[in-house]
Amino acid sequence: MKMERRRKGREGMEKMEKGEMKVDLSGMSLSSFPSTSLNLASITQLDLSNNNLQSIPESLTARLLNLIVLDVHSNQLNSIPNSIGCLSKLKSLDVSGNLLESLPITIENCRALEELNVNFNKLTRLPDTMGFELMNLKILRVNSNKLAFLPFSASHMTNLRILDAHLNCLRSLPDGLENLINLEVLNISQNFQFLQTIPYSIGLLMSLTELDISYNKITVLPDSISCLTKLKKFSAEGNQLVCPPMSVVAKGVEAVRDYMGARMKKAFKSNGRASKSWFGRLVKCGAFDGQMVQQNEGLLAPEYEREYHSFDGTPSRLIGKFSPLRLFSPKRSKRKKEHLRR
Template sequence: MSKLQNRRKPQMNPKFRAAAADAAAACGTGDGGVGPTLINNARKSGELNLSNRGLSTVPEEVWRINLDVPEDFKEVSFGTDNRWWEQVALTKLLLSSNKLVELSENIRLVSAITILDVHDNKLTSLPDTLDELVNLQKLNVSHNELQSLPSAVYRCKNLLSLHLEYNKIKELDDDIGNLFSLHDLDMSHNQLSSIPDTVNGLTHVTRLSVAHNKLKELALGVASMNALRIIDAAHNQIVSIPDEIGFLHNLEQIFLRDNRLTELPVLNGTALKELHLGNNRIKMLTSKQLEQLLSVTILDLRDNKITDLPEEITLLTSLERLDLTNNELKTIPYEVGKMSNLKSLLIEGNAVRNIRRDIMQRGTPELLQFLRSRIQEPEPPEGEQLSEECALPWADDAYLARQTKHMLKVTHCLDHSNKPATDVPDEMWVSAKESGVLAVNLSKNNLQAIPSSITMLSASLNEVNLGSNKLTSVMPELSVCCKLIVLDLRNNQLSSLPDSLQSLVGLRDLNISFNRFKSLPSCIYKMRSLENLLASDNGIGDLDAQQLGELSMLAVLDLHNNYLQKIPPEIGLLETLRVLQIEGNSFRVPRPAIMAKGTSAVMEYLRSRIPT
């Protein structure tokens, strides 16, 4: 026997062993019981958290917490500081992440409970006495092995929130319509093949999730759920939805990705902001369908079979994000370039012939600018010629043909890109100001600093593209361009941004990719209108999830190819986030298999790792 094998294991000091045993008894660890300390604290607070304790059954003293006299206080002593008889009723019971296979019928003894959370267990059934919890408002039985719901659940008339996701439920009783107080109903990730029409009684539900089931249609009763703001029916087998759903005037978001729809649903809801129809079988868009989407800001049509994009798409003046990735489009109407609110246009994966591939890869601002430049403007009236006074002294002949004062007034865009230039003549800024220029493109030059004269356009400037230069800093004075919506700083040598940029409160699209940032600049967290934040290919090593949570409109966050060691699970709480790119970092979780499933799966995984 080697010396290493012969070495005796260190022995715990008996005093420490006794102390550890006392602590285990108090906290209810070791034997799966519930220690007296937890029970006594619950009597004072009305809340008992037994999550993640390896429990296979709930100890009887939990159900009798407000009935039995504690052993330590059989003899009443009015001088004691711990007056157990002054207890409050148990109102919140958390039993998540254990090994429970059933709940006792004695759950009826804690009738004051308003919140019951038993998610992430092994429950195959629920007790018939559940309806005796007359105050129950929130019930979470997700991530279990339920195949059906007992009738007692349908009799919990005061339920406001019911979470049934990640079970094996195959059908719902018609009595679900009796839960008329419900506001939040999640039945996703089950085996439902239909939804009862009696859901028409759920007139207070604002969020309905039936994603990841086997539905072939949405019940007509859903069209009577007048309070609905969000419908998530992604990952089903739906071939059509009732036209009546289009009259839900509070409806803001519809998720119908990964279904079998062959055409856009007819939607008349004036509040509709987001329509997600990716990965269906849609072949064409009609003007009638598009005319119903005038208030939509996000339209996701990726991974379909659309062959033609009608010019009526320009009627969607509120549209901010249009995703047409992986369709069968041959052309993009040049008039799309006039859609002033469009901040993200995705057309990769199409056989588009009227736009060069290198232009498609430059990003939305340059793509829209290209489309605008191809629109044929009406000829000047006969006899009206551009005088020699219009000639710009700072332009050569080739440039003069493209960039006259007339064109500045027509396009409202000052394009001085790809020269390469080390400065921008003052005459150019003067002409731009006189023409009311809204966009400036100085990309692909050799600028080492932002021209200070850009502030001459501060009253009108909406878009600035400074990508692919040699900038090492951004001048604080750029903050006076308070109307900026798009700022492109990609492919420079930046490692910081001035705090003054936090005054760009209207900025929606910020690209700082391919720079030298080691963390997100603090000014970004004050840009409360930010929707698209692209920060890939930097040296970013950590994220502040709490401050990112302040960006209440953030929809796209691109952080791929950085130095992130971990992804804070609180990122999963960013409700508006629709695209999260984190590939090419050094973290271990989420695993590549999860990331391959897309943003929704990653966000769901992150939420599952938040401590209860």
């Protein structure tokens, strides 16, 4: 067995492809990173998964300057070194299946990061400001943790395609959810008694194709669900839904859209100014039938038309860039002050 591990170690260290060095040391029962004469800066992919690592030396990650993929899933890690922030080229980080209670704030310096997997840990929170910097993130998997909230800054991750936060303790989704205009898959199932409502802004997630809200304590869905025209897969079992009733949900996505759409039209006619702001947003983003709005006796007041005038003709992919959340973020203000001082 030891000889097999040594052989695999040598092979893993020596594998070269197209000028990239891929080091595979997975499944070797390692408790520490082995000594090596390799130039660590030449490694682009490092697999240390399925070992017994309890820590990663700060000095190790600080020297992996060209690393693109780091996989340390299924170890015994209690922390990630602060020097993770030195990995400016890192695109994929998998730290799932460890004992992490937090992530270092320096992770926001990994601005090239496209995929982050922290499933099956003990996280109670994510870094508050990570979303301001991780603008290239496309996949965020945080399921099977103890998260009560996602950070407010998560609404700035406008390139996000997949957000998996099931099996947590989520009380709500972050404000500014509508900024995630490229989100295709949202899984917030199995937050059980903690998650009781879905924000109305979910209707602006125009790219959403899969939505899983099963096994929560949700009783009423927002009418804006009817605006998710690309939604193909919808799961809501395990809730106590009364609107729409589960008998409608059982008929599929189209039945849910029709039911909630009828409620939306009725609400638009009767609720007056209180709901017009959201209707204005839905119309301008193409999520709601503009002709229907015009037919309803001019109920969309001029002030609401002016409110969204700046988005007229703006491609939906650019809307997030003009979000007040982004324009007035603490990070942006800080960078502006630093620029002025120079």
